[in-house]
Amino acid sequence: MRQQVLVLYLSTSALDSHVVGWSRYDGTGRSRPTTGDSDEPPYPTGLAALQDGWRLFQASQMLPPQAGHEYDVSFLKHEFFFEKLEEDPRP
Amino acid sequence: MARFVSQGFLRLDAVVPQEINERAVATLADGLPDLPYGIPLDEAFASDTFVHELLALPVVAGAVKSLVGPAPTVDHHAVHVREPHEGQAQPLHGDAIIDVRPDAFDIQLMYYPHEVTADMGGTLSVPGTHLRRINETDIGRVQNLRGQRRLTCPAGTVVLLHHGIWHSGRRNDTARRRYMYKLRLNPTVPQVRLWDTTDLHDQAVTAELGTYFPWCEQATARLEIYNRILLWRALTGDDSFDIEYWVTRVSNRPALRSHA
Secondary structure: OEEEEEEEEEOOOOOOOEEEEEEEEEOOOOOOOOOOOOOOOOOOEHHHHHHOOOEEEEEOOOOOOOOOOOOOOOOOOOEEEEEEEEOOOOO | OHHHHHHOEEEEOOOOOHHHHHHHHHHHHOOOOOOOOOEEHHHHOOOOOHHHHHHHOHHHHHHHHHHHOOOOEEEEEEEEEEOOOOOOOOOOEOOOOOOOOOOOOOEEEEEEOOOEOOOOOOOEEOOOOOOOOOOHHHHOOOOEEOOOEEOOEOOOEEEEEEOOOOEEOOOOOOOOOEEEEEEEEEOOOOOOOOOOOOOOOOHHHHHHHOOOOOOOOOOHHHHHHHHHHHHHHHHHOOOOOOOOOHHHHHHOOHHHHOOO
16 A cells, blocks of 8 residues: 655644645655645645545644744644555556 | 835846847856855956846846845855756755844845746745745745745746745756756845835835735734734834734833833
């Protein structure tokens, strides 16, 4: 079995909030997604990915702001990792 | 300038004459010699070079002066090439290292001497990301963001970027090399009211600085505006500027003013 990995960045910490960013990694080797290769996300929300059969396996923790850096902006905060398992295409 | 503070770039389409473009392509194919870090811009390029002529164009010279002021120094320059059918894009990144200066910024001039079509791997950039505190390719995991721009442009286009903007050289799916010339400039004077400020109090300024970008999380979008307000205060010298009271509200400390 091989993993298809989908990473969705959501607007809030809620899984049914809308997608603001996305990445794909293909463990089967059939495709090579890369930076800037699509302008529309594969799903409108994280929940829509679940409904299409993607399995959530990691969500970013909700961490309070670091003292003294409450107004700083950095990485996208609401990151969700999904997977689908597929048969290994190699004989 | 408000749009630059909000979006992190200024784009000037087809401002360079074809004669300079043709000389630039021929020169870039052979590469360019390195320059010493910090050399004054006025001393960096001989008058017969395409870079000198590029920077002497009034629209380019005016933009550079408005952003970094008179007598900037050259940080470095480079020829960027996306090879034909190279199969991979650069990871999303910010250049150099994490840079959190609250009252200064460098600009990166990107010059495209030939037309860049959709499949030639023009630079991907994400408007409004320049104030995010990240270190180089730490954001490489992120492949796509709503509102990202995949540059296509006519020959002779110049884009001036804030040093912090998230960007990537995209995959070139054509059989043709794609060239871009990059020049990073450092200011040598305080970047305070260096541009035409006659419309400083126009409502359009507030509208630009209050832009919400589609890639930004709902709550953090407000912090983006907060940070833009601080940068605008630094660039204008006006410590009272605000948008929707975002900074004033959380700076209100009556106890510190009390003499009771």
